[in-house]
Amino acid sequence: MKETICTIPINDIFMEKSGCPFCRMYDMLETQYATFITGSAMMDPETRVSTNKKGFCKKHFEKITEVGKRLPNALILQTHLQYILDNYFPKNTHSRPDKKKLLALDEMLHTCYICDRIQNDVEHFLRTVFKEWETNPEFRKLYQEQEFICLEHYQQITTISLKGVPSKHLADFHKDTADLAKKQLELLIADTTHFCNMFDYRNRDADWGNSRDAIERDLRFLAGIPLPEENKTEE
Ligand SMILES: [Zn+2]
Ligand SMILES: [Zn+2]
Structure with a gap:
């Protein structure tokens, strides 16, 4: 290596x-x-x-x-x-x-x-993340306060945690990680459903709420594709 x-x-x-x-x-x-x-x-x-x-x-x-x-x-x-x-x-x-x-x-x-x-490199950096999460309460709070964890990284981090996180902490680590992915998934389902419903003529005067960019946020969660405004700020 x-x-x-x-x-x-x-x-x-x-x-x-x-x-x-x-x-x-x-x-x-x-x-x-x-x-x-x-x-x-x-x-x-x-x-x-x-x-x-x-x-x-x-x-x-x-x-x-x-x-x-x-x-x-x-x-x-x-x-x-x-x-x-x-x-x-x-x-x-x-x-x-x-x-x-x-x-x-x-x-x-x-x-x-x-x-x-x-x-x-990734396993090396993940070991640091696991260690910080285990030993540093401030870092654990930061971890829990993330906006979400995308689908691919939920799969990857959770798989690697099976080896990288001591078994007595594994359920707690899984809760923090899975909650961040699952809550986002539920939010996106709600927003995407609302987006679809807005095309029903009966809802023509209804409020879009947070659903206008539901598709873009779906793609960010499913495939790591940045939101359009994130692209712009990088340029
Ligand atoms: Zn490549
Ligand atoms: Zn990700």
């Missing part, structure tokens, strides 16, 4: 209370890795060998071009493209398709340098 290059100020992340704290944690890791790859690691041979081989997923191709300058990105892409040409294409294309190469290409298309690095 590679040493992490990232630092995650767990307290700062949980201090902010809008959206899912684990989405904020991932976002910070993604930005740190994209900055690292297109910055100080740009000329590091070991990192380049790795990015050549793995490439990036769609989200992280977008991230490195958003975060990094044009030249570092072009240099990283140039050697990655060359790696693809050398490894996945036959010298003579007038031939039967090479199944092995196609399988290897499929594997490469589903790997990402940044996703892999984050995967390695």
